[in-house]
Amino acid sequence: MTMKAITVRQPWAWAIAHGGKTVENRSQAFTYRGTLAIHAGHTSAPAAAFDTVDRIVGPASDPWERDHRVGAIVAVTTLVDAHVATAECCPGNPWAERPDQAPEHRRNRLTHLVLTDTYALDDPIPNVGGKLGLWSLTPVVGVDQIDALLAMYRDQFPAVASLRKILAASGGAR
Numbered sequence: 352m353t354m355k356a357i358t359v360r361q362p363w364a365w366a367i368a369h370g371g372k373t374v375e376n377r378s379q380a381f382t383y384r385g386t387l388a389i390h391a392g393h394t395s396a397p398a399a400a401f402d403t404v405d406r407i408v409g410p411a412s413d414p415w416e417r418d419h420r421v422g423a424i425v426a427v428t429t430l431v432d433a434h435v436a437t438a439e440c441c442p443g444n445p446w447a448e449r450p451d452q453a454p455e456h457r458r459n460r461l462t463h464l465v466l467t468d469t470y471a472l473d474d475p476i477p478n479v480g481g482k483l484g485l486w487s488l489t490p491v492v493g494v495d496q497i498d499a500l501l502a503m504y505r506d507q508f509p510a511v512a513s514l515r516k517i518l519a520a521s522g523g524a525r
């Protein structure tokens with residue numbers, strides 16, 4: 352049993368888990384589609400990122416309201432698509448960075464990872480180190496823990512298994 356994960360800096364990990372962020376901006380596309388753990392990395396994004404989250408979801412009424420913990424698995428989601436970002440894709444999605452807003456070094460390879468059916472863990476799994484790219488939770492997180500995560504996620508989203516079948520049959524979304 353394995354489970355794929357990506358490391359996301361705060362506050363983006365919080366935004367995926369709790370703020371309705373359904374697009375993760377990357378400079379690398381993955382061919383993988385399916386269940387994906389969201390790991391909050393040890394390094395946080397620059398302060399401007401926190402302002403962006405406030406702008407999209409509204410400011411927190413209390414500074415402790417948002418759980419910006421680091422080094423933990425904070426959510427499980429499903430990666431359904433990855434595409435090169437354009438000015439027109441993901442219409443109306445405030446989380447989708449546009450090529451002309453992206454830092455110059457990744458402007459030409461800005462990729463949107465599209466996430467759906469996100470389940471925020473009530474009890475994030477702590478003390479997990481991050482990695483670059485797409486990585487496998489084992490052996491970092493115990494097999495029993497991964498089984499428990501998957502069971503929780505599938506209880507929450509029974510449609511996920513069939514969605515994965517549809518995507519596999521169609522060769523992935525777009």
Ligand SMILES: [Zn+2]
Pocket residue numbers: 434435436437440441447463
């Ligand atoms: Zn897009």
